[in-house]
Amino acid sequence: MECREPGRPLLVSFSGVDGSGKSTQIETLVAALHGHGLKTRKLAFWDDVVVGVRYREGFVHQVYKSERGIGTPGKPVNRRDKNMRGWHLTLARHFLYLLDALHLCRVVARERRREGAVPVDVMVFDRYIYDELANLNLENPLSRLFVRFVHRFIPRPDIAYLLDADPAAARARKPEYPVDFTVQCRQAYFDLAAQLRTMTVIPAMPLPDTEQAVVAAAEELISLKQSSSDRASRRLSAA
Numbered sequence: 001m002e003c004r005e006p007g008r009p010l011l012v013s014f015s016g017v018d019g020s021g022k023s024t025q026i027e028t029l030v031a032a033l034h035g036h037g038l039k040t041r042k043l044a045f046w047d048d049v050v051v052g053v054r055y056r057e058g059f060v061h062q063v064y065k066s067e068r069g070i071g072t073p074g075k076p077v078n079r080r081d082k083n084m085r086g087w088h089l090t091l092a093r094h095f096l097y098l099l100d101a102l103h104l105c106r107v108v109a110r111e112r113r114r115e116g117a118v119p120v121d122v123m124v125f126d127r128y129i130y131d132e133l134a135n136l137n138l139e140n141p142l143s144r145l146f147v148r149f150v151h152r153f154i155p156r157p158d159i160a161y162l163l164d165a166d167p168a169a170a171r172a173r174k175p176e177y178p179v180d181f182t183v184q185c186r187q188a189y190f191d192l193a194a195q196l197r198t199m200t201v202i203p204a205m206p207l208p209d210t211e212q213a214v215v216a217a218a219e220e221l222i223s224l225k226q227s228s229s230d231r232a233s234r235r236l237s238a239a
């Protein structure tokens with residue numbers, strides 16, 4: 001992790017297949033940060049960053065008959081969006097993901113310079129641009145080049161969690177896509193993490209162990225934040 005300017009909020013992101021437990025682990029992390037006196041702000045990539053959400057949702061609903069809503073164990077949802085394939089969709093995804101990456105830069109910059117708001121120590125993203133990049137065909141050299149290009153200019157999280165999960169278990173928790181597609185997604189995340197080398201992979205394991213791993217990484221984050229503040233205080237005292 002790279003050091004940040006004193007006073008600048010740290011950035012944390014959670015990525016992983018649907019049903020990997022991102023929401024649960026975000027709450028675990030936020031509780032740990034609050035326990036150390038740090039203020040947080042949660043952002044959802046789909047709601048706060050993605051460009052043209054309403055039109056994109058409307059398109060897949062009208063064209064591919066994708067069902068709306070969030071799947072639950074008692075009420076599965078048949079989603080037909082990111083699991084749809086075709087050369088025209090590949091081109092469209094590259095264009096849309098580029099727009100999202102550019103808007104992500106604006107959102108993070110805006111949050112970091114919020115005036116008149118309560119100071120925030122840590123920004124926590126539920127999903128990140130990585131979740132879109134993992135949906136590209138990373139065996140394609142052009143897509144891999146696109147990933148490297150985007151990764152060069154986006155704000156890089158201080159910790160980018162990648163939550164692993166058993167595909168069948170993830171599908172059972174959040175029934176929206178076929179298991180075979182979830183298997184493909186899981187491998188795509190691993191391939192992306194191997195290419196970027198900046199993601200903290202949390203292996204698939206029982207919930208208490210996962211929470212412990214997330215909190216352990218949070219302790220490192222807290223230490224980084226406190227060390228940065230201490231250095232700033234010493235510089236001000238010396239002045």
